Amino acid sequence: MKKHNGFSGSLGFVLAAAGSAVGVGNIWRFPYLCAKDGGGLFLLVYLVLVLTFGFVLLTTDVAIGRRTKQNALNAFATLNKKWKFLGYLTFLVPTLIMTYYSVIGGWIVKYFAVYLVSDGTQAAEDGFFTSFITAPVAPIVFMLLFLALTAWVVYRGVEKGIEKYSRYIMPGLLLLIIGIAVFSLTLSHTDGNGTTRTGLEGLAIYLKPDLTGMTAKRFLGVMLDAMSQLFFSLSVSMGIMITYGSYVKDEVDLNCANNQIEIFDTAAAFLAGMAIIPAVYVFLGREGMSSGPSLTFISLPKVFAAMGGVGRLVGVLFFLALGFAALTSCVSVMETLVANCMEIFHKSRKEMCAIVGIYSLVTAVLICLGYNALYFELPLPNDTVAQLLDVMDYISNSFLMPFTSLLTSILIGWVVGPKWIIDEVQKNGEPFGRAKLYGVMMRYVVPVVMLLLFLTSTGLGDLL
Ligand code: PHE
16 A cells, blocks of 8 residues: 555644745745835735635645645546646646745855854845856855755655654744844934934834825735735645645644644734834835845845844844745745656655756756846836746746636636535534635636736736
């Protein structure tokens, strides 16, 4: 008989899934979106979306995994033969994410190392980030370190690798972010003009909904930002939660576990915002807060430098937390690739780790070269200019994820029927208070909103 792979229990699953969900999206992307999209307003919209869309998409993925006990590639074919293609489409997302996630992981390792061995002032200098990522060798070396760590955890297996490491890393990560958040609130700084700004004022900006200049169109923009953030953040619609769901024991209360995962993920994002936004406000003012994606690697080092001696310690702890978050997420992407391939090719974990490892290595090197030998500037339909990494990110997150969600909601809502999922959640007679909401969302709301998101983020909406 085939040895059954799986999590030891509910807590193991929740921490591993939270490990996948809490990643660079929570600590890097969430805070800058929040700063850009009216602070508390974004928070509020995000919270409503987590409780509705987040809950529906996460429940769907995990229940498909546990009920079919298969990975995405086979699970969709089990649901309905004609929908086999959806398994392939879903599988494509981690295949693309794997190419660049370890490259970002390498950047984090580099910054962690800089704060460990020096006082970090060089990281605060203009041009430091760009000259690092465009260097020919250094980004590859740091990526390799990160990738080796990821491959090691995946190679160790589900219980001895993923679950075991998540059990240590996730509580550690939470403690680190809470510590930095509390510290951030105690900050105060007087700039050259004699203006004093405090961490508590920064907190107020973070929490208060800013409605200045709000129009219906702008509000729609905030909603779409929050929606695509939600997908990425919960690691849904990419087969990852199907794979993790397939490792969950039948007696686990799925609804309860899913709620815990959502709370963990949202709390981590909220706390990361609390750690970052007040600190950036204190040292760089309101302008500093609108720096967008450069917030983590360019603005934060300036904040740490302005803190004086303690900045180095905060830098070490911050990049350690970010590294933890990125590692457990990258592990989930690689595990999904390995698990799907093991199922399809009937090969051992060891062999598949080697093959997926080589694939990850080669593609990640290409992504690193995307900033020097393979550099190009490609305008994307969503009005950004992309390099290789951004192109992969765009195809997987802006194009494929809303598309697979749209198709999944049609499959579950209309072909298979939401009852198939609801029955799995209530398998052992557990209460599922939001069962009705689940059915309505899956049939009517999710397809419409996913179509809208797909059209907007691909720029196709402008053509209509
Ligand atoms: N959810 C992770 C985050 O918030 C990112 C991630 C995306 C992880 C896709 C795995 C797959 O950063």
